Amino acid sequence: MTASEEPASFRLAYVPGVMPDKWVRIWHERLPGVPLSLAQVPAADASGVLLAGDADAGLVRLPVDRTVLSAIPLYTETTVVVVPKDHLVTAADEVSVADLADEIVLHPLDDVLGWERLPGRPAFERPATTADAVELVAAGIGVLVVPLSLARLHHRKDLTHRPLTDAPTSSVALSWPEGATTDLVEDFIGIVRGRTVNSTRGRRQAPEQAESQRTGTGGAGRKPAAGKQAGGKAAGKPAGAKSAGGRSAAGKPAGKTPRRGSGSTPKSGGRRGGPRRRS
Numbered sequence: 001m002t003a004s005e006e007p008a009s010f011r012l013a014y015v016p017g018v019m020p021d022k023w024v025r026i027w028h029e030r031l032p033g034v035p036l037s038l039a040q041v042p043a044a045d046a047s048g049v050l051l052a053g054d055a056d057a058g059l060v061r062l063p064v065d066r067t068v069l070s071a072i073p074l075y076t077e078t079t080v081v082v083v084p085k086d087h088l089v090t091a092a093d094e095v096s097v098a099d100l101a102d103e104i105v106l107h108p109l110d111d112v113l114g115w116e117r118l119p120g121r122p123a124f125e126r127p128a129t130t131a132d133a134v135e136l137v138a139a140g141i142g143v144l145v146v147p148l149s150l151a152r153l154h155h156r157k158d159l160t161h162r163p164l165t166d167a168p169t170s171s172v173a174l175s176w177p178e179g180a181t182t183d184l185v186e187d188f189i190g191i192v193r194g195r196t197v198n199s200t201r202g203r204r205q206a207p208e209q210a211e212s213q214r215t216g217t218g219g220a221g222r223k224p225a226a227g228k229q230a231g232g233k234a235a236g237k238p239a240g241a242k243s244a245g246g247r248s249a250a251g252k253p254a255g256k257t258p259r260r261g262s263g264s265t266p267k268s269g270g271r272r273g274g275p276r277r278r279s
Contacts, residue, residue, distance in 0.1 A: 009035040010184045013050065013058035015043040015112075016130070017077075017149030018172055020059055026191050034184065043112050050177055057176040057185050061112050064175050071175040074192060077147035079113065079169050080161040082137050082154075089143075094163040104142035106133040112147065113168045119145070130154060 010027070014020050020038065027036050041049050046060040051068060064071050081095060089095050097119040105120035108127040123142055127133040133144045134154040147170040151161045174192050176185050 008184065009037060010057075010188065011037050011039065011055045012188070013039050013041050013046060013055035013060075015041060015046050015059065015061055015172075017147060017153050018059045019149070023188070023191050027188065030191070030197055031187060042110060044110060046175075050175060053177075056180075056182065057174060057188055060173055060175045062171040062173050064173070066178075068178050069175050070178050070181065071173040072189065072192070073171055073173045076169050076171040077149055079145060079164045079167040080148050080151050081164045082134065082144040082146060082151050082159055082161045084137065084140060085158055085160050087143070087160075089162055090160060092162065094165050097164065097166050100143065100145075100164075106136055106142045106144045108133040108144075112150075112170050113145065115168060119167075134159070 012020065012024075024036055024038065027034075039049075039055060041055075041058070043061045046058050047064055047069060049055050050058050050060075059074075060071075062071065062073065081089065081100065083089055089099060092099075100120040103120040104123050105118055106123055106127055107115070107118050108130045110129050120143070123136075127136060130144070130146060130150055131154055133142075134156065136142060137144050138156055138158055145164055145167055148161070174189065
């Protein structure tokens, strides 16, 4: 097999916390002949991976540089505070930034929330990663504020979380290099936007639909239009049947035929048949 005969492939990067499984499953159902490869990359490196051509598209965290990358926002995550299970904040269903004023709030170097001003008290050192910060929370050194997906990704039995109502949020988007909207990128856009396989906005169509449109199928196999017969007369309506105006289809007045022996006398002739006998 030569290089030109090798099947095309699609490379998808995604950041921690994003779960692309559903979209990947749909991809394999719709495009079984096109391999899809996944690569998890740090959130801070996602844009560089796309611009370097190491992935065709990526599930990234906003913001991205819109002058060089296209992006379709997908959803915005709830922000939560991760604490030990016996922490005081677990008494409430949700907390505010003000409730963390006396807490040491860990701020890992891979933070994705982009705080203008971090709540609470700062730690002496910033953890290198969110995973490291979770370990410090478990050790009772502080609390951690992250998107919900990262709290679930680093779940521990001795930790829990509560929504933080007035904290910054993180949004996830599908992104790809500006000007590099390939057919496969269009296919993946259709999947994440929930388009069906036969959607007119999608690039690909079901094989039978595409073949039908290409060959113009519908002549021999197409049923006659409703209410029409092959000969052009109304289906189920015999010649001479009444029309809505009380006239026959041939244009003659629609009158009743006298019953034989009924005593009715046609206008144009004498009595039809012999007289009726009295009983």
